[in-house]
Amino acid sequence: LCMADKFEMVLSPEELRSKLPEWPYFIIDLQLWDKHTQKEKGKVCLQINQSYGLLRDYFTGRELAVTWANEEFRGMFHGPLDRITVYDGPTAEFLKEKGIDEVVLLDPWADKVLSEKDFEVRAFIIGGIVDTGHDKKLTPKIGEELERAGIKVRRRKIVLRGDVAGVPDRINRILGIILKMLVEGKSMDEAVYEFQ
Ligand code: SAM
Numbered sequence: 001l002c003m004a005d006k007f008e009m010v011l012s013p014e015e016l017r018s019k020l021p022e023w024p025y026f027i028i029d030l031q032l033w034d035k036h037t038q039k040e041k042g043k044v045c046l047q048i049n050q051s052y053g054l055l056r057d058y059f060t061g062r063e064l065a066v067t068w069a070n071e072e073f074r075g076m077f078h079g080p081l082d083r084i085t086v087y088d089g090p091t092a093e094f095l096k097e098k099g100i101d102e103v104v105l106l107d108p109w110a111d112k113v114l115s116e117k118d119f120e121v122r123a124f125i126i127g128g129i130v131d132t133g134h135d136k137k138l139t140p141k142i143g144e145e146l147e148r149a150g151i152k153v154r155r156r157k158i159v160l161r162g163d164v165a166g167v168p169d170r171i172n173r174i175l176g177i178i179l180k181m182l183v184e185g186k187s188m189d190e191a192v193y194e195f196q
Pocket residue numbers: 105106107108109125126127128129130131133134135136137138139140156157158159164167168169170171174
């Protein structure tokens with residue numbers, strides 16, 4: 001039974017949230033912000049804004065946290081900074097403040113595929129990365145940084161019929177796929193199709 005079935009989707013997002021024991025954080029990690037061009041930074045901001053829109057469909061939007069958020073990000077972001085969680089420091093520090101010691105890192109380079117068993121964690125991390133060449137292996141760096149700070153990291157990939165190739169890699173689409181699986185109980189393939 002998925003969460004939506006349990007509550008029959010008759011409740012408003014706020015009511016639904018109050019009935020859930022604990023809702024995970026969806027964290028967009030901006031530690032690689034400075035590696036982007038200005039144009040790419042703009043795309044990161046846009047995709048974060050679109051992520052907020054998606055999350056608000058189900059919940060309040062506060063569950064969206066942006067870490068390593070510097071002044072430049074705050075200036076460039078056109079979305080509602082006061083309605084999401086914006087954290088200036090490292091992701092690991094944010095997690096420690098929240099008492100979270102284990103996370104799922106969404107990572108196209110991971111060996112393991114994301115599964116229902118992973119939905120017990122209290123935070124999902126998506127890399128705040130925009131790159132056109134898919135060959136750059138950047139997301140694992142985020143995992144290494146978290147592990148160095150003592151966080152347990154489950155690296156998990158999203159695949160379409162077993163392959164990462166058919167999966168859209170925009171930050172907001174990755175978040176959308178997770179939400180479809182987690183909240184609506186859809187299979188990974190179904191969720192990916194909806195965001196293609
Ligand atoms: N070349 C980059 C890399 O090294 O990962 C691609 C980054 S992708 C544009 C932005 C983020 O989306 C990644 O950091 C990751 O969190 C998530 N992502 C994209 N495709 C994914 C997939 N197939 N499975 C899991 N996460 C994915």
